[in-house]
Amino acid sequence: MCTTCGCGDTELVPVELHEKILAGNDRTARHNREHFLEAGVLALNLMGSPGAGKTAVLEATARAAAARGWRLGAVSADLATDNDAVRLQKAGIPSRAITTGQACHLDAELVHRSLHDLPWQQTDVFFIENVGNLVCPAIYDLGEAASVVVLSVTEGEDKPLKYPTMFLEADLVLISKCDLIPHLDFDMARLEDALARVMPTPRALKVSARTGEGMDAWVAWIAAKRLELGMVGRVAGLGAALQGPGRGAGR
Amino acid sequence: MHEYSLVEALIGRVEAEARKRGALAVHGLSVRVGELAGVDPELFQTAYDTFRAGTICAQAPLTLRRVPASWTCSRCRAPIPRGEVLRCAACGEPARLDEGSDALTLDAVDLEVP
Numbered sequence A: 001m002c003t004t005c006g007c008g009d010t011e012l013v014p015v016e017l018h019e020k021i022l023a024g025n026d027r028t029a030r031h032n033r034e035h036f037l038e039a040g041v042l043a044l045n046l047m048g049s050p051g052a053g054k055t056a057v058l059e060a061t062a063r064a065a066a067a068r069g070w071r072l073g074a075v076s077a078d079l080a081t082d083n084d085a086v087r088l089q090k091a092g093i094p095s096r097a098i099t100t101g102q103a104c105h106l107d108a109e110l111v112h113r114s115l116h117d118l119p120w121q122q123t124d125v126f127f128i129e130n131v132g133n134l135v136c137p138a139i140y141d142l143g144e145a146a147s148v149v150v151l152s153v154t155e156g157e158d159k160p161l162k163y164p165t166m167f168l169e170a171d172l173v174l175i176s177k178c179d180l181i182p183h184l185d186f187d188m189a190r191l192e193d194a195l196a197r198v199m200p201t202p203r204a205l206k207v208s209a210r211t212g213e214g215m216d217a218w219v220a221w222i223a224a225k226r227l228e229l230g231m232v233g234r235v236a237g238l239g240a241a242l243q244g245p246g247r248g249a250g251r
Numbered sequence B: 001m002h003e004y005s006l007v008e009a010l011i012g013r014v015e016a017e018a019r020k021r022g023a024l025a026v027h028g029l030s031v032r033v034g035e036l037a038g039v040d041p042e043l044f045q046t047a048y049d050t051f052r053a054g055t056i057c058a059q060a061p062l063t064l065r066r067v068p069a070s071w072t073c074s075r076c077r078a079p080i081p082r083g084e085v086l087r088c089a090a091c092g093e094p095a096r097l098d099e100g101s102d103a104l105t106l107d108a109v110d111l112e113v114p
């Protein structure tokens, strides 16, 4: 009611909110993150263009991890099929598809729901393969401990400059399909320069799912990430070697 | 095209605020889009204009304010021009993204209340 004369007129009030539009997603993501941390599970959000080699990297990771006794798990986003989850399952990674339908990205709620029908607590490393897309997934926090962008050598060295938001928040870039480099005019220095212009502390590893090149460095990066978060070893190679007096101090 | 799901979240948030305050209508909203927010402002505007029909925002124009991205040295605070290598030329420290550069923020809503 109008406060001046009580005439029953309505009032226009400006309400200041200053709230992130994705605040709801971020809350759910925090919830997921707490779940993962409490269970000692390293969750990794794997992003990249369609066909960049995300699923292939995970298949190769399964081979490298089997030798080390790591327990892996995954959910794989797919617009329409469950092909990737089937491939991962065959590779020995317990997996589920998250069918996103129209949505071109995963959000924290989709991930949260998918966890209900997977024994994710019994894993050491849990991969979330996002929708193949260099734009939309970038801004949705899923509750991962780290995000990894898979960028194949066939995509062009300028991709980081064209899609800066995707790279901005990435903890690691996996430069995939490196076995193809001899057949291409690929310029690693140019790609590294592009990364340095969009990431303040760029980290990149060259890998090939085909030949296994770089898989040891990738697996070592994962082990280091677990250690950094104080997730120290149920199994050999996941920081167990470093277990002992003083572990976890200083972080 | 995640602009559509962002608009959905935006309208949902405005609806909740209007309900909480017993508002009769929404007369406008203002949103800030950082250059590195991963949002295409034009697409966002189009998505909003498509989705607002039939919601409490039907009569509420959206004012979008674009915020250019900027970086500063995390130690000496010297500005680091965007497009450059993100390391301070003087002290070698990595750059830090300035606030708002990557944010998508609902700043204010104009509500008509009884």
Ligand SMILES: Nc1nc2c(ncn2[C@@H]2O[C@H](COP(=O)(O)OP(=O)(O)OP(=O)(O)O)[C@@H](O)[C@H]2O)c(=O)[nH]1
Pocket: A048, A049, A050, A051, A052, A053, A054, A055, A056, A057, A084, A131, A132, A133, A176, A177, A178, A179, A180, A207, A208, A209, A210, A211
């Ligand atoms: N030469 C070579 N080809 C690869 C490599 N990794 C993947 N490929 C090929 O690239 C294509 C796409 O690989 P995927 O692993 O399905 O890529 P993805 O990123 O999971 O694709 P989406 O999930 O559909 O976005 C397949 O034909 C693979 O055989 C690699 O290391 N070397």
Ligand SMILES: [Mg+2]
Pocket: A054, A055, A056, A084, A129
């Ligand atoms: Mg895939």
Ligand SMILES: [Zn+2]
Pocket: A104, A105, A135, A136, B001, B002, B003
């Ligand atoms: Zn999208």
Ligand SMILES: [Zn+2]
Pocket: B073, B074, B075, B076, B077, B078, B088, B089, B090, B091, B092, B093
């Ligand atoms: Zn400096």
